Amino acid sequence: MKQIAILGSTGSIGQSTLSIIEKYPGRFAVASLAAGRNVEAAFEQCRRWRPQVVSMATAELADELAKRLSAEGVTGVEAVYGTEGTIRVATLPQVDFVVSAIVGVSGLEATYAAVKAGKTIGLANKEAMVAAGEILTAAAREAGVPLLPIDSEHNAVHQCMRAGTRDEIRRIWLTASGGPFRNLPLEEFSKITVEQALKHPTWVMGRRITIDSATMLNKGLEIIEACRLFNLPPSAVKVTVHPQSTVHSLVEYVDGSILAQISVTDMRLPILYAMSYPERVESDLTFDMAALGHLDFSPPDFERFPCLRLAYEAAEKGGAHSIALNAADEVAVDAFLERVIPFSSIPRTIEEVLENTSECHPATIPEVLALDRQARETAATVVRQLASRDRNSNVSA
Template identity: 75%
Template sequence: MKRLAILGSTGSIGQSTLSIVESYPDRYSVATLAAGRNLESALEQVRRWHPRLVSLATEELAAELTSRLRALGITETEVLWGTAGSVACATHPEVDFVVSAIVGVAGLEATHAAILAGKPIGLANKECMVAAGEILTAAARERNVPLLPIDSEHNAVHQCMRVGTLAEVKFVWLTASGGPFRQLPLEQFTGITPEQALKHPTWVMGQRITIDSATMLNKGLEVIEACRLFNVPSSQVRVTVHPQSTVHSLVEYVDGSILAQISVTDMRLPILYALAYPERPASTLTFDLAALSHLDFSQPDFERFPCLRLSYEAAEKGGAHCIALNAADEIAVDAFLNRTISFMDIPRTIEKVLEWTPESHPETIAGVLAVDLQARERAREAISAAAIRV
């Protein structure tokens, strides 16, 4: 029985992980949950799974949950809050495996603490790897802690790389749907609205990741994550636009062979793969081969998607530039959703912040978070300046 800590339990990855636990009760159980701000979902999850610990985002939410649990006669679950609560969930002695799915750098300290505690990680938080991948991977190698990707693209790469050595890999190919604006005339990009950008053609995701998919910044973050997870330079990580989203990623080997991973577009499959690795349990997540009757692949347009170009530039420099890329994007996307800036102001804001960012490689999580905060402030300054110009 593998006992899980689920960081981000009320999000889509967390809920899908709990679905896996429900489907495989002989294999997995819930030890701890970090539930963020969703009080109602946290209450239901504690009633259903009776974890040892549950953590919420704030002290006020934790107090409310404690009161409501006591009213129901549930006293065996300890309720914590904030970063310290997430860290406690990730490092609890009964935890055998940590699913890291807290959105953004909010999950960074808990993920790092779990690695230091020797806990295997199922990684669904690409921002942690983008901002602090150099630190996290070094700590994992030192302690021989597995970092198993849950993101469908990196999970696919992980599967394809099981059949060869790193020295035999020529290119890692990450597939991208192209988002909702793959064929929209470039001159119409200035008028893109949040409602249009939130209509992803393939996946149902949170708001930020959906906007990032529309700008292809999400794919840029995945390029950086691939470099860290698989120890390859950015020159060996390529992106191909594949609107059908049936091929999740490919690995091209030096002999000319290309291996592709194909499966249903259901996050439960990569979650199950990470939880069970190196086993492959039987599942009902089958794929209809008729969906392979038509497959398109094309090169991404850096003029149409400047965020992807900026991501490659940040990947080449590493360190502070990767941290700033992620931080600036988060601020810019929020401003776009609030109609403060236009769609094309997202890459403009990121580029300005990257220009202001000096080259450095923070060696501690505190150093990473300091660069992150500075980049966010610079993004806000850039957005304010743009608003004044308008």
């Protein structure tokens, strides 16, 4: 039986992982959880799953959780907190598999520590690979542990790659729904509202990733992640717009064969695949073949989605530029969600930050985090400048 640690247990991936564990009690068990700030959800998960260790964001939240557990008579659960707590969750001796699903770079140190400890990693956090992919993959090779993608597109690529060797692959194709604005006139982009941007046509996701899908920056991050995971140059990672979202990715081999992975749009399937690898486990996640009646594929519009162009440029340079791309996007998306800047200023923020980023390749996780903080500070300055320009423009108008 595999003992599972979940980093980000109260988020959508974490909850889906727990539903898989519940469905396969003879295969998987909960060893530890990192639950962030949601004490209520963490309390319910501890009461249901009785992990050995649960980590909260702060000491106050861990203390609150411990008191609630004690009052309820739940024993044997140790409440810890912060980065050290999350590392503890990820590196418990009995843990076999770590689901890395904390949004952003917050879970990077714990993911790295888990790799160094020889744990198999299920990566649902693309930001970790974008910011520190070179470091994580090198550590995984040294430790002899796999990094198994849970992100649906990379999970699909991983499945298709089992049909041949790395040298037999010509390129991979990541599919993108195109988001809610693939047909919106360009002149309307500056008027896009938060509510419109949060209406993804296919997937139900968190707020940041939904906005990233609308700008296609999410697909840009996936390009960088694919380069790191599968050791491919950016030129061998292509994007195709596929509104139906039934084909999750494709792998093209040197003989001209193209293999596609098709399944329901349900994150439980890639989670189950990663947790069961190299086995395939029977599930009830069946696909309705009638959905293949009509499939569309088209090249992405780089003018409509400049974030995709910026991502390819960052992928080519790597290092600090990949870190800055992700950090600047997080700051810009938060500013958009708070209605500080318009939708069209998200790529403008990212581009200005990248223009002010020097070329360097960090060798350690602390160096990655330092570059991340620096890029966020630059992005915050750019956001203030853009917001001021917009205000002045509106006053003049």
